[in-house]
Amino acid sequence: MQADSQTLFFDAAWLGTGWARDVRVTLAGGQIAAIVADQAPRAGETRHGWAMPGLPNLHSHAFQRAMAGLAERAGPGADSFWTWREAMYRFVGQITPEDLLAIAAQAQVEMLETGFTRVGEFHYLHHDAGGRPFADPAQMSAAVVAAAQETGIGLTLLPVLYSHSGFGGQPPSAGQARFITDLDGFARLVEAARGHAAALPDAVVGVAPHSLRAVTLDQLAHVPALAQGGPIHIHIAEQVKEVDDCLVWSGQRPVELLLDRAGVDAQWCLVHATHMTPAETLALARSGAVAGLCPITEANLGDGLFPAGAFLAAGGRIGVGSDSNVRIDAAEELRLLEYGQRLDQRGRAVLAQGPGASTGETLLRACLAGGAQALGQTYTGLAVGSPADFVTLDSAHPALAGHRPESAIDAWIFAGGSSLVDGVWRRGRQVVQGGRHIARDAIAARYRATMAALLPA
The missing domain is CATH 2.30.40.10 (Urease, subunit C, domain 1)
Incomplete structure (x- = not known):
């Protein structure tokens, strides 16, 4: 021995x-x-x-743990993801690297205590207040790495390319200043993040073009090279407005456009992918990419329901993530995934694989394999x-x-x-x-x- x-x-x-x-x-x-x-x-x-x-948590914004419970009061008009996002922009301006270390460590403790053992940190809070760059472009990423060193959680770090505020390269808003970088700056940020992540024994570094709203198609074409074989994650088709805006701009729906232009394969994780046609659902399943589902956050933001039954029936791969970290609970992510389908289909054991199959084991097996793939791991x-x-x-x-x-x-x-x-x-x-x-x-x-x-x- x-x-x-x-x-x-x-x-x-x-x-x-x-x-x-x-x-x-x-x-x-x-x-x-x-x-x-x-x-x-x-x-x-x-x-x-x-x-x-242990279950992989394939999608987290650690800093948003500090907002949990602070965005639940009704506004003067209809509330949605978009009004929540404005509240997030106001909150994020205050957070220092030291604050982020404290917040990320607390979030990771809660992840571990509920059964998550690796997290994919979709990290876009890059710069100092007002958008001023740090001398180390990955100083905020370093805080996430330090938190993982302290808590012991496995880390797949996904620095985010975020350049624009809307489809077609629209100028960023003031609230997005701490996120914004161009391709050259992003390449330097990713390289610095890899240096910090090397302190962890089994860290993985990938890249994350934030969304088709936040990067142009020309920028997107350069992303796979920056990933150096690591995971590529992107937010996609989370909201109906996003789908409508993409159609107006390009004549295609977001998932349709991404699959058509980006060479999506098993290296990719499409986070949310909530609003798809049956044709998009089938095409995404056939691509080998993972659909990253975040049922607690998607419910909290009123996003909608992913077509999980059809996607899995077509051979699609899924995993779950805690996203906004409004509530961190591995079992609850799986439970809400199934319950959402039950409410939609008005049935029970919707995602179980055949007579006598355990619904829980079906969910766990799928999300273990899909989550590992999305985080650059081989699931065994x-x-x-x-x-x-x-x-x-x-x-x-x-x-x-x-x-x-x-x-x-x-x-x-x-x-x-x-x-x-x-x-x-x-x-x-x-x-x-x-x-x-x-x-x-x-x-x-x-x-x-x-x-x-x-x-x-």
Whole structure:
């Protein structure tokens, strides 16, 4: 056995193909070195409940965690994503790199505590107040990296190219000043971000053209080279107004236009893709790209419902993300994904794969694979050679009373939620114990001080 190896004993473990009982897992070098089922626990061996892989969070704007609950008062007219966005612009002007470190760390603690083990940070808060560039163009990215170092979460950093305020290269607004960069500046920013991310043992750096509103088609053509083989993420077709504006400008719908002009393939993640025709849905599924769904945020902003049933039936790939971080809960993202389809279709178990299939396991399996792909990872689940990123459920929790492991994932998603998460391991290190992150108290105290300064009484 290697010097840095350890063994853990689980009463049961979900290995992708199904549940195994009495499982001993050997960890070494941040990976799973061996898995053996039907074992007897050894004297003194650490014993845990029911284990499953940690879930990727493929889309986050960490700084928006600080806005949670602050944008829920009705305005003088109809409220929508677009009125929420103006509130976000007003809020974002205050945030310093030190503030962002505190906010991102708090968000990442909450992600880990609910079962997310890697996050895709779609990061567009680049510059100082008023849009003044920092001497280090990736100073704000460095704050996100520092938060990941502190919390232990896996990080896929996605610096954002944001140049315009609307289709066809419209000039940016004053509220967007901290986001704006041109291609040359963006290339320097990405290079600097890669330097910061190198401090993490398994960070991935990709790129994110913000949206077809925020980049021109000419700019978009240069993005794949900047990705250097890493993930490419883009917001697309989130709002009906966006679709209508794109049609007026180009004569095509956003997803249609992107698929036609950008060579979308498995390297890409199309975030939201809410408003698609059946033809777009089929074409996106056939492209191999991942649809990045954020059910809590999409519900909060009134975006609409993604056509998940048709997309999955066509072989499409999906993952989930916490987006605005108005509420961070891995199980709730999966639950709302299914519940939205139930409300739309007026049925139950809409996304389950056939008679007798577990809805929860279907959702988890799809979002593990799709989320990993979107974040530049190869998904293998709890298997030899895979990263030692996993979650344990508290089998003694009342929400699991009377359950066997075979119904545990359904109970986690549809009944108990995040309160069932007992432990979380990242690269073989336990970062959540008894449902609490090991650094929660210090990180929460710093977050409270930061919020007191940002939002004085």
